[in-house]
Amino acid sequence: MKRRTAGLWAAAAVLALVASAAGCSSEPSSSSGRTTSVTFGYIADYSGSAALAVAAKQGLWQKAGLSPDLKVFTNGPLQVQALGAGNLDFGYLGPGALWLPASGKAKIVAVNMLGQADRVIARPGTGITKPADLKNKKVAVAEGTSGDMILNLALDQAGLKPSDITRVTMDPSTVVTAFSSGQVDAAAIWYPLIDTIKKRVPDLTEVSRTEDYYPELTFPNVFVTQPDLPDKNPALVRKVTSVLRQANDWIAAHPEESEKVTANFLKLPADQLAGSTKYVKLLSSEELTDLTANGTVDGWFNGLTDVFTNMGKLKSPADAKDYYVGDLYKAAGAAAGPPQ
Template sequence: MARPRFLAAAAFAVALGLATVAAPAAGIAQDAERPKLDFAGSVTWLGMVPVLFAVDKGYFTEAGLDVSLQVVLNSSDRVRALTAGSVAFSNLGRTTVISEMARGNASFYYFANIDDSPGSEGCWARPGFKSFADLKGKKIAANTSAEITMAGLLAKAGLTSSDIQYVNLPPNEMQLALSRGDVDAACIWQPILDGLKKAVPDGALLGTDKDTEMFERFGTMSAPDIMIISRKLVEEDPVSAGKLAAAVMKAADFVNANPEEAAQTVAHYFRQPPEAVLAGIKGFTYYGTKDWPEHMRKHGEQMDYLAGWLAESGKIPVKPDVRAWENTAFVPKP
């Protein structure tokens, strides 16, 4: 879900590839015997906050693990890093994960969803368009997960993608395209959605992912993140895998209870002041230890539904059995 996300570090250019950011807790000595289980994540998306917090607060070190952040901005590159053995786990868009399943990539399991932000994707139209019905035959730009939101909103209007002129645009090109009239509407996530509103202030919001069947069914955004972990690690060292999962969920619990401290702790990753990160965090819901088995049941169902949509839409060659990649046996029970 590859999915570019909340561009909290829009002015911060991170080279693509694997840039390691180590941040052990103060006063805790490094132990060469601890398993090295790095995390591939982005510093442009606040869904990563629980894992980043766990790194900085030493939750992994306390669990006897050696975990550093490897900055990998693109979801597809994160999967490749895990498949190559460069990292042990990641948090990334599930459209990418499902695409890898369809290709038969058996290097990982998915085991948790720790962040979601329904309402953060939407479609903004130029003046004169008040609904998706008005956009029949018109040009609509979207990209990756936002295309799923677009399709859901079209369906609400009794339309399909064949009823419009779909334009696949990179997110950073949408604002200019909409303001110039190259497209009549654009569907994208925050904060780029707010940028569209500023570019065409007299336009109209035609809907968000909360107005789609996906949200009605599952209460999630169209394609939320999913946590994946090395299958080799789980099968060869389930104890370390369990400690890793427990540290992540512990951090999510802390972020929910103490968002101000969390924002202070992780703001340096996003090159933003803590108050800006805090404002972004408040637009997210983080999921930790509370009711996680039921939460994962819902996300397993959503993954299966999304896989069907991707196959029917021709985005992937075949619908994979997503449950074959689900493994929560190593996750400590609540």
Template sequence: MKKTLKAALCAALACAMLAGCGSAPSSTAPASGSGSTGGSASTASDAPEYERATVRVAYMPNMGSGSSLITGIEMGYFDEVGLDVELTQFQGGPAEIAAMASGDIDIAQIGHGAHALCIEGQAKIFALDLLGVSDEVLANTERGIETVADLKGKTIASTAGTSAEIVLDLVLGTAGLTTDDVTVVEMDANGCVSAMISGQIDACATWAPSTTTIKEQMGDKCVSLGSNGDFVDTVTFPGSFVATEKYASEHEDILVRFTQALMKAQDYRAANIEQVCEWLAKEIEADPETILATKDSGEWLTGEFLVGALADGTIEQYYDSQQQVFVDSGRIPEKVPVSDYVLFDVMQKAADAYTAAKS
């Protein structure tokens, strides 16, 4: 069965105007929580009994957004905690958050850029998924572009409100440029691919696997001018799971169970990344080799790491550092307490359940 959100698109685009919407969501078949390949639900007599629930989850068709979800489904981890996960694809985090606001989606996995909307109160973060390193600024050398300075006066495609937009700002800054020195046009990740290959634009800022496809198709005509990997010493680019404040307050137990399963999925993902690439490629109907080429597009955090990072304040530091990027770029006027929009209580309950299940 295919799930479509045509009706939600209008609301999604309207709600996300301030942050810049992603493109229209495309649908994928709801994925059974039982999984088709991996582990089965716990059968121990002392295993917790859960009230069955269905969770509608938005994600983007790439490893950074979909890898832990696909792993949790394939390995049966969501099924173990009584959750059936239905997936719907989007092309950008702001549109995902807008779809949650309209009630068409329960949970979303977002990249760095859309976190600004959480800081502004549009959603609550309840789980840290990974640190992204897949965003990149690519340029067409046939347009006389060899360095960042050569971008001055050029036309660059990007998706507003995403991590790629932030990386574009950072990369331009290395040459003393800002977006006032270039012409930025709005395009989703798919649009960036076709526009770059066809020569409609001079450069683009987007993420894997779109960057992989562009470089493969353009060959020597494409040059990489920078990525978020160039700024990891000073900036973190978290990918997180979010929900609206209303959903979080009414369904905290579901968020805790979802995060507990997610932490197991993160452990498996980190140890079996190539297998996860195969699963994701099948889910999004992409070329397996293209997805495999993006296996290093994230710092794949584990459940064990997250337990410690929550306890010693590392997770809070990640989000605090992220806020500073938004302040420096003018995206938000000033920093706010991280606890205003990050549900540390949900993270802690999930960490406790994860740890207990392992002991």
């Protein structure tokens, strides 16, 4: 009898282990309430965090069976490094870092907004009013960012070479300090950091703007993932992209309110992000789906690869269809509901 009882306990233990193993699936179960954890990088400004702020506020992650671990970064290239090291599942890139997906280091899962915030600015008294005036001037720039991109576009427009300026590379917050204190003549940077600079240097000059190159060039900021994740786990990518689509549509329908939601998410005074939507172009996910289907989005990315090639960032750029997973973006629309 004791032997039989021991056998029954052993069988029960095996069944328990099997049941436990079955419960360790990486896919969420709506019936059990289990969720899948994803790590997601962002930048602490409006464009870099609005979608994540809205997704949290609207409970979109939970509805999709996802549990996000959000990590703040100062720029896009650092997020791509984290993606490559396996420390991040998804992240955010501004347009100046799109050379990284084009070089095979990430896959784009969704367009976020079209950026219009980048500027080359000059201090008063430097004599800099147009791109050609940058020659022989000291210019601060954050390497590999959209500031880097706008600076190179300005130099190219003026027929100048990178060697025609004294380029001072530093991180974005240091650019603000260096420009404000007069350590440099000019800087390549973006809003809302320029708003901070204007409080100290109100009579600065905007030498070059993103809009100067639109629509010949379009500057999308995007969400990205690890290069192999769309193939390894397309279901997860679709779920995350569905959340991003829903957040995007809510933002497009409530632009001013989205500024307040984002400020609250970043623990900033509401007025600090007021007017942020002036520096982006918002498109609904339906519009982005259509623009993906007709090849327009691929054209945006391919147009920028020419810029990055001229900058020396790319030697053998990939075609957008190889790093923008547009089919998964379109498929994610089936799971996305209308904005609330």
